[in-house]
Amino acid sequence: MESHRTPQAPDGAPGAGRKKSAMLIYLFGALGGLNWGYDTGVISAALVYLRPDFELTSWAEGWIVTGLIIGAVFGAAVGGRLSDKYGRWKILLATAVTFIVAPIGMALAPDATVLFIFRFIVGLGSGLAAVTLPVYLSEISPARIRGKVTAFYALAIVSGQFIGFIIGLSFAPMESWRWMLGLSVIPSILFAVGLAFIWETPRWLVKKGREDEALKILLYDRTPDEAERELMEIHLIQKEEEAAGAQNLKALLQPWVKPILFVGLGLAIFQQIMGINTIIYYAPTTLQNVGFSDQAAIASNLIIGVMNVLAIWLALTYADRWGRKPLLIAGAIGSCLSLAILALTNLLLPEPDGFGVVGIITLACMAIYIFMFQASWGSIVWVMLGEIFPLGVRAAAMGLATTALWFANGVVALGFPPVLEAVGVGWLFAGFSVICFAALVFTYLRVPETKGRSLEEIETNFRNTAGMPVIPSPKRMR
Numbered sequence: 094m095e096s097h098r099t100p101q102a103p104d105g106a107p108g109a110g111r112k113k114s115a116m117l118i119y120l121f122g123a124l125g126g127l128n129w130g131y132d133t134g135v136i137s138a139a140l141v142y143l144r145p146d147f148e149l150t151s152w153a154e155g156w157i158v159t160g161l162i163i164g165a166v167f168g169a170a171v172g173g174r175l176s177d178k179y180g181r182w183k184i185l186l187a188t189a190v191t192f193i194v195a196p197i198g199m200a201l202a203p204d205a206t207v208l209f210i211f212r213f214i215v216g217l218g219s220g221l222a223a224v225t226l227p228v229y230l231s232e233i234s235p236a237r238i239r240g241k242v243t244a245f246y247a248l249a250i251v252s253g254q255f256i257g258f259i260i261g262l263s264f265a266p267m268e269s270w271r272w273m274l275g276l277s278v279i280p281s282i283l284f285a286v287g288l289a290f291i292w293e294t295p296r297w298l299v300k301k302g303r304e305d306e307a308l309k310i311l312l313y314d315r316t317p318d319e320a321e322r323e324l325m326e327i328h329l330i331q332k333e334e335e336a337a338g339a340q341n342l343k344a345l346l347q348p349w350v351k352p353i354l355f356v357g358l359g360l361a362i363f364q365q366i367m368g369i370n371t372i373i374y375y376a377p378t379t380l381q382n383v384g385f386s387d388q389a390a391i392a393s394n395l396i397i398g399v400m401n402v403l404a405i406w407l408a409l410t411y412a413d414r415w416g417r418k419p420l421l422i423a424g425a426i427g428s429c430l431s432l433a434i435l436a437l438t439n440l441l442l443p444e445p446d447g448f449g450v451v452g453i454i455t456l457a458c459m460a461i462y463i464f465m466f467q468a469s470w471g472s473i474v475w476v477m478l479g480e481i482f483p484l485g486v487r488a489a490a491m492g493l494a495t496t497a498l499w500f501a502n503g504v505v506a507l508g509f510p511p512v513l514e515a516v517g518v519g520w521l522f523a524g525f526s527v528i529c530f531a532a533l534v535f536t537y538l539r540v541p542e543t544k545g546r547s548l549e550e551i552e553t554n555f556r557n558t559a560g561m562p563v564i565p566s567p568k569r570m571r
Contacts, residue, residue, distance in 0.1 A: 177488040
């Protein structure tokens with residue numbers, strides 16, 4: 094392993110300076126979400142000017158948006174196995190390359206087909222990042238701050254979306270969608286530079302028999318006792334999985350793994366079908382339908398962007414205090430109610446004639462929904478997906494869950510324009526409100542609490558619940 098990714102083991106407990114350095118490493122690791130967020134945020138403004146420039150139909154518009162998502166499905170499908178084989182860091186490097194190449198192609202696209210191809214390429218990177226980064230952050234961070242660290246990825250996504258909103262508004266007077274899309278090369282370069290400051294995860298190193306390197310990394314942000322105990326837990330879980338045959342894809346079909354996979358797939362799919370992508374991708378389009386002018390609709394993205402960032406900061410602050418499950422339940426309730434009010438407003442009040450009451454209530458409900466969703470499902474789902482799966486199949490299971498996530502994302506993004514055209518804003522958001530209620534029921538009945546537990550403790554709890562034998566803990570790890 095290259096030395097810049099394997100720090101020397103410090104003497105004694107980690108000091109304040111070392112902890113600050115570790116936090117910078119976590120932030121650098123999360124930067125892969127910045128590009129994904131930018132591309133999903135800026136497309137809503139770019140569509141306003143792409144539509145007349147390329148003479149897009151509603152279905153063509155949906156395909157332009159969905160190009161990224163289709164690519165992400167493929168990236169997520171292969172990312173887990175590649176991450177297990179080659180390591181988390183190398184897959185993040187491949188992700189950075191796609192993020193640098195794709196924006197240049199999008200900016201120079203001569204027609205909708207070429208634009209779709211490069212949206213597909215940036216989607217490949219987004220899918221790889223969505224599989225690898227939550228696993229990377231959860232595996233490298235201590236249990237006491239794992240919720241906060243993994244939420245950095247969600248913060249990077251919404252920060253990228255906010256930057257995309259600002260760029261979209263800045264270039265709106267020039268109607269320059271090419272600059273809007275092409276400037277995503279800047280966060281891509283930042284991510285590539287950040288990779289020089291991070292290293293491989295200790296859990297992947299243990300799987301490859303490189304325990305000395307794993308211990309050095311654990312010592313970077315843990316006391317010697319904490320590091321040795323965590324290394325012992327990782328080694329113990331690896332032995333249990335080998336004994337149970339949980340070291341390959343067949344393990345996903347084992348009786349004790351199926352409930353974990355069901356929870357992961359449920360969290361991933363609900364996150365994407367609760368309506369978030371209709372707000373992020375099509376906020377200006379939705380607001381245009383309730384009386385906003387083109388530039389006013391694009392400017393409203395800034396409000397949504399601010400709510401995004403504030404909500405993620407709430408999750409960062411309280412994910413390790415309040416717990417994952419309470420935040421998911423509160424978010425589902427708030428999302429359900431805000432979308433229900435939005436639906437009733439558009440169904441019962443008169444059709445808008447220019448900017449008016451319907452437009453104001455629509456924007457307010459969208460902002461409240463964004464805050465409630467991002468403070469819970471938008472951030473906490475990534476935390477839980479990175480921590481609930483067994484070590485031996487963590488990346489593969491994450492790949493399966495993320496593939497399902499992106500597939501659901503694509504269905505919503507592709508279907509939204511024609512469905513909006515067919516049934517209108519009111520009935521569309523009424524349907525999303527019902528889905529949010531279903532997510533509430535699912536969380537209450539099936540989602541476990543993982544706050545404050547190491548990844549190995551979480552896995553052991555699932556095994557105990559299923560009545561699986563657990564190997565006695567050794568007294569010391571050599």
